[in-house]
Amino acid sequence: MKLVTMFAFGALILSPFTQANAPQKMTQQQIDAMVAFSVQQMHREGEFSSMSQCTGVSAQKLEQAFRHSLSTCFSHHSVDEHKMDACFKQEIIAQTGLSQSTIDNCAGENDVQDEQITQLEVQIEKLERDIEHTEEHALSDTQTAQLEDKMAQLDHLYTELHQLQDQAMYGQLSENEKRLEKLYQELGDNAPTAAQEAKMKQLMDAIALEKQQELSQLMQVIGDSQRQ
Structure with missing residues (x-):
C-alpha cells in the first residue's frame, strides 16, 4: 500500500485549501471524487490484492477500510496533511484489526x-x-x-x-497492461496471429479507456478544488 505516494498526491490536490489565507474544508462532493480516484488507482496498481496476500485480510475488506478511512480523515483533517496522515493510519488499524507493525512491513x-x-x-x-x-x-x-x-x-x-x-x-502496471506485456513476451520476435492481433487491440483499447477515465477523474478533483 503506497501510503507515501497517495498522500503526496493528496497534498497536491489539497494545495488550494491549505495555501489560502483561511484554510477551507473539502466539500462532500470533493471528498467523494478524491476517494473514488484513489481507490481506482489502488485497484489499477493491484495494491488491494498484494496487501491482502501480505496481511491475510481480504481485498474487499481492505478496500472498505480504505474508503472509510480516507473519507473520514478527509472530512476532518483535509486542511492539515500531517493530521490527515496520522488519522488515516489510526483508522486503517481500527477498521482492519491489523497491527501497526504488520501494516508497516507490508507497506514497506x-x-x-x-x-x-x-x-x-x-x-x-x-x-x-x-x-x-x-x-x-x-x-x-x-x-x-x-x-x-x-x-x-x-x-x-x-x-x-x-x-x-x-x-x-x-x-505499477494495471491488469490489462500486464496481460498485454505477457502477450508481447509470448510473441517474442514472431508475427502475431489474427487472434493475437485482435486480443492486442482489445487490450490496448481497454488501457486507453482506463487512462482516459483516470485523467477525467483527476481533472474533476482538481477542477472542483479550484472552483472553491
Missing part, C-alpha cells in the same frame, strides 16, 4: 525494492568513477586485467539494476 515491500535500486545506482556510480580515473593513466598488464574485471562487475551491476527496475515498473 516497495520501499525495500527502491532501496535496492538506490544502492545499486550508488555502486555503479562509484565503479564508473573508478574506471574513468583508471583509464586516465598508462596501465600495466596487471592493471589492465583489473580494469577488465571492474568493467565486468559494472556490466553485472547494470544487469541487476535493469532487472529490479523492470520488476518495479511491472508492479
